[in-house]
Amino acid sequence: MSDYALEVHDLRVDYGDFVAVDGLSLKIPRGKVVGLVGPNGAGKTSTFKVLATLMEPTYGEVSMCGLDVLEETAKVRKLLGYMPDLAPVPSDLKLGEFLEFHADTHALGNKAQRRARVDECLARVNLTAKRNAWCRKLSRGQTQRLVLAKTLLHEPQVMILDEPASGLDPLSRRELRLTLQSLAREGVTVLVSSHILSELAEMCSSIIVMNQGKLLASGTAEEVRSELGSDRREMTMKVLGTTGELFSWLTAREGVSELVQEEGAVKFDFVGDDEAQVQLLADCVRAGFAVKTLEEKRASFEEILVEVAEGNETPLEE
Secondary structure (H helix, E strand, O other), X not given: OOOEEEEEEEEEEXXXXXXXXXXXXXXXXXXXXXXXXXXXXXXXXXXXHHHOOXXXXXXXXEEEOOEEOOOOHHHHHHHEEEEOOOOOOOOOOEHHHHHHHHHHHOOOOOHHHHHHHHHHHHHHOOOHHHXXXXXHHOOHHHHHHHHHHHHHOOOOOEEEEEOOOOOOOHHHHHHHHHHHHHHHHOOOEEEEEOOOHHHHHHHOOEEEEEEOOEXXXXXXXXXXXXXXXXXXXXXXEEEOOOOXXXXXXXXXXXXXXXXXXXXXXXXXXXXXXHHHHHHHHXXXXXXXXXXXXXXXXXXXXXXXXXXXXXXXXXXXXO
């Protein structure tokens, strides 16, 4: 079998004259939690629909665990768990009944075995106490967790989750993160989308950024920052004594701009990597300035995504 859970080559999805996905190629290893992000219209949903066997692309090659998604669809679906955004649940069933119905559709053993599997999945999403509650009584966050439990029933090797944290409170988001990371340690591959990029940065081992149907950046959170050209930092240097000489000294330094002098501190923008920042501080100390602190502020991942959507490839980091 392939070393990769998902392989996509030259994927294209057209809706008439509109190109939703344009030449997307990527490889996702087994046992990883990978985030897919991008502004509205980036092509995330169309990509997910193709990967989840719900739509045929205009062209391209897609494989899951070595199986051709387009040619071996029935086999792929046995390996796949798909959770769409805001998936509906029936109002006239209890949680246990809802999950037992889906366990039956997956032919998960006899009645006792199906019930045991339902209990395992409820426990995994912290809904055991709600087993006999009506689905219509659930909050949005609880509904999301119930759908995740349904997605886990048949023990998929690959999970595709579209905005699974939607509607979850901070505690539930933390539980979701721990659950997905636990699944990855067990060998499950999780591809998850979210509009909250900082949330994915905590949850995922790597991130894929799409924009206008194309792959824009991929890698760890820091690699994505670098690939998007976001090396600018907002710095505040605090020193003992007056700041006039420091202001003048910083003005002549490479990568320094937008200086503002304050009492006991100078604020400025700095473009450079971590090594360049360390060198700046070392040079400052050697020049005789009594540096108390050097603070940096990088843009949140949300701000980076906004910059991507606006077409600016040099966003301010946080």
